[in-house]
Amino acid sequence: MTATRGPGDRHPLDPLDANEISRIATTLRDLKGVHHGWRYGSIELIEPAKAALATGPDGVGRAAQAVCWNTADGQAYRATVTLPEGRVTDWQHLPGVQPNVTVDEWHECHQMLLRQPEVVAALHSRGITDLDLVLIDVWAYGAALVPERYHGLRIGWADVWVRETPDGNPYAHQITGLHPVVDLNRMALLELEDSLEPEGDAGRPRVRGEYLPGLTGMPVRDVSPLEVHQPGGVSFTLDGRLLRWQSWELRLGFNHREGLVLHTVGFRDGGRLRPVAHRMSFAEMVVPYRDATPDHYRRTAFDIGEWGLGFMTTSLERGCDCLGEIRYLDAVVHDSRGDPVTIRNAICIHEEDDGILWKHVDDRSGAQVRRARRLVVSFHVTVANYEYLVYWRFYQDGNVECEVRATGIMVTSFFAPGRQPATGALVDERTYAPYHQHFIVARLDLDIDGAPNTVYAVDSRPLPVTDANPHGLALVTEETPLRTESDGRQDYDWLTQRGWKIASTRTVNGIGGRPAYKLVPGGSFPPMLDESSPAFQRAHAIGHTLWVTPYSPAERWPCGEFPNQSATDHGLPAWTARDRPIEDTDVVLWHVFGLHHITRPEDWPVMPADRTSFWLKPWGFFDRNPALDVPPSEHGQGQ
Ligand SMILES: [Cu+2]
Numbered sequence: 001m002t003a004t005r006g007p008g009d010r011h012p013l014d015p016l017d018a019n020e021i022s023r024i025a026t027t028l029r030d031l032k033g034v035h036h037g038w039r040y041g042s043i044e045l046i047e048p049a050k051a052a053l054a055t056g057p058d059g060v061g062r063a064a065q066a067v068c069w070n071t072a073d074g075q076a077y078r079a080t081v082t083l084p085e086g087r088v089t090d091w092q093h094l095p096g097v098q099p100n101v102t103v104d105e106w107h108e109c110h111q112m113l114l115r116q117p118e119v120v121a122a123l124h125s126r127g128i129t130d131l132d133l134v135l136i137d138v139w140a141y142g143a144a145l146v147p148e149r150y151h152g153l154r155i156g157w158a159d160v161w162v163r164e165t166p167d168g169n170p171y172a173h174q175i176t177g178l179h180p181v182v183d184l185n186r187m188a189l190l191e192l193e194d195s196l197e198p199e200g201d202a203g204r205p206r207v208r209g210e211y212l213p214g215l216t217g218m219p220v221r222d223v224s225p226l227e228v229h230q231p232g233g234v235s236f237t238l239d240g241r242l243l244r245w246q247s248w249e250l251r252l253g254f255n256h257r258e259g260l261v262l263h264t265v266g267f268r269d270g271g272r273l274r275p276v277a278h279r280m281s282f283a284e285m286v287v288p289y290r291d292a293t294p295d296h297y298r299r300t301a302f303d304i305g306e307w308g309l310g311f312m313t314t315s316l317e318r319g320c321d322c323l324g325e326i327r328y329l330d331a332v333v334h335d336s337r338g339d340p341v342t343i344r345n346a347i348c349i350h351e352e353d354d355g356i357l358w359k360h361v362d363d364r365s366g367a368q369v370r371r372a373r374r375l376v377v378s379f380h381v382t383v384a385n386y387e388y389l390v391y392w393r394f395y396q397d398g399n400v401e402c403e404v405r406a407t408g409i410m411v412t413s414f415f416a417p418g419r420q421p422a423t424g425a426l427v428d429e430r431t432y433a434p435y436h437q438h439f440i441v442a443r444l445d446l447d448i449d450g451a452p453n454t455v456y457a458v459d460s461r462p463l464p465v466t467d468a469n470p471h472g473l474a475l476v477t478e479e480t481p482l483r484t485e486s487d488g489r490q491d492y493d494w495l496t497q498r499g500w501k502i503a504s505t506r507t508v509n510g511i512g513g514r515p516a517y518k519l520v521p522g523g524s525f526p527p528m529l530d531e532s533s534p535a536f537q538r539a540h541a542i543g544h545t546l547w548v549t550p551y552s553p554a555e556r557w558p559c560g561e562f563p564n565q566s567a568t569d570h571g572l573p574a575w576t577a578r579d580r581p582i583e584d585t586d587v588v589l590w591h592v593f594g595l596h597h598i599t600r601p602e603d604w605p606v607m608p609a610d611r612t613s614f615w616l617k618p619w620g621f622f623d624r625n626p627a628l629d630v631p632p633s634e635h636g637q638g639q
Pocket of ligand 1: 406436438595597
């Protein structure tokens with residue numbers, strides 16, 4: 001490890017620290033009256049523009065943006081505050097906007113509802129008298145589903161869950177049919193939807209929904225310890241938030257909404273740091289539940305735009321979440337009052353063995369084997385019942401892999417005997433888990449060898465049988481440059497094994513080609529949503545595997561800046577309607593990938609992590625295998 005940098009050495013891309021967040025809240029309290037009765041949805045660094053960074057970190061001003069609202073009248077505002085002096089340079093009213101839902105509202109809603117006689121009576125009527133066992137989980141609405149009488153309110157709807165024991169799994173027992181509808185600004189119950197009908201007279205089923213070792217009723221299996229040691233220490237350095245490993249170099253950012261952000265990713269090649277990406281992050285996640293029943297028809301989560309991955313990032317534990325020699329970075333977010341909240345060990349950095357990098361056995365020279373290792377930067381998010389584990393992996397051969405694992409507890413509900421809905425899988429006694437989809441939109445501001453790039457769709461095509469191709473074997477690739485944003489709307493094509501090539505337009509590799517990277521999709525599936533459905537109207541972004549736009553720092557949120565109670569998608573479909581040129585320019589790729597979750601009994605009561613990923617692979621970026629120089633392992637090492 002290199003020496004720690006002092007506070008004066010802060011880089012312009014470093015996230016806001018606790019002092020800065022406090023400074024912003026104090027400033028807005030003093031100058032704009034943001035105090036009791038207001039909430040903050042977000043406070044984040046305004047990242048310096050690309051051009052400003054290009055001239056070096058010195059002299060780049062620091063500023064933050066905050067979105068807050070007055071719960072008394074529901075009016076929201078966006079403020080710009082300069083740091084460190086605390087001047088409000090912009091104060092913009094946002095009429096009709098409902099900012100993201102806050103963790104504080106989630107907790108306060110639970111507590112408020114358990115004080116409502118109507119809720120208590122509904123629980124009593126079901127034989128539930130110990131309110132300590134009850135969990136109320138509020139969800140956000142899409143505008144089209146908000147009842148007319150509640151238009152204009154900051155509204156939520158909730159599931160009610162009950163634990164069997166104080167440590168039991170609350171998400172094992174939904175109170176099917178019971179859904180409070182709430183005004184989050186007045187923090188008041190508007191109505192209680194209560195229908196005993198789905199359960200019928202049979203009552204709640206007896207499920208096996210526990211996962212804690214003491215509660216499953218099964219012995220723990222016997223396994224011997226598996227430990228990872230690096231006696232010589234790690235081979236990466238962390239200088240402030242600048243991470244260097246092998247040939248890779250990148251900077252680690254973090255914010256309330258995207259969670260981990262990777263900045264200025266480059267590969268050192270022959271003494272030259274060659275840019276690969278200016279910025280990579282997850283910009284939205286859309287999870288529609290594909291079930292029309294009263295328990296689920298409102299359940300379309302925008303986990304990034306409505307809630308924020310950063311806010312829901314959890315602390316990691318050495319030996320459990322990450323194995324080996326680990327370095328952690330803390331993250332600082334804030335609560336709805338504007339007070340800083342530190343998440344300890346939020347980002348994990350470590351190396352992993354990754355099997356064989358390359359190998360050949362020759363009769364004369366024998367076996368040549370190189371073991372691969374990879375650098376992993378990860379963070380974990382808990383969104384109420386569900387977990388998302390995000391891993392960015394950097395490889396010695398220039399590959400970058402982005403993997404997401406989904407685990408945690410599926411949403412389930414009960415049904416009356418003989419009434420199982422067709423829109424989910426049976427996972428326990430009279431209990432089903434609705435089918436749903438997890439769409440993630442990765443925002444990839446790639447700069448392959450610099451900003452001007454052109455993206456090509458690359459399709460493999462077999463040639464017809466002709467005299468020149470008598471056996472029908474010939475296969476060619478077709479590269480189609482994407483010239484405008486309408487070309488940039490791309491779908492995965494199984495028949496042509498489509499991938500996308502992002503090529504430099506200004507540099508040439510050693511064998512005469514354009515240095516490029518390839519986006520290799522691994523988790524693509526169609527939305528399977530009717531155009532008219534409210535969920536699709538709010539998320540046109542999920543309608544394609546890839547969108548390409550010209551770089552614009554203001555274009556960050558593919559389903560719009562404020563998806564909470566949104567009716568339409570103000571992001572990608574609106575921006576790309578202009579059909580701007582995207583050829584030989586600074587492009588941003590928006591890759592939609594995820595999990596088409598057809599639920600199954602093995603996902604219950606806690607889901608073994610499912611995984612999805614995409615890759616960025618060099619394609620003529622290097623002139624030959626860039627990992628020829630990896631040394632052989634010593635015999636016996638690691639055994
Ligand atoms: Cu799922």
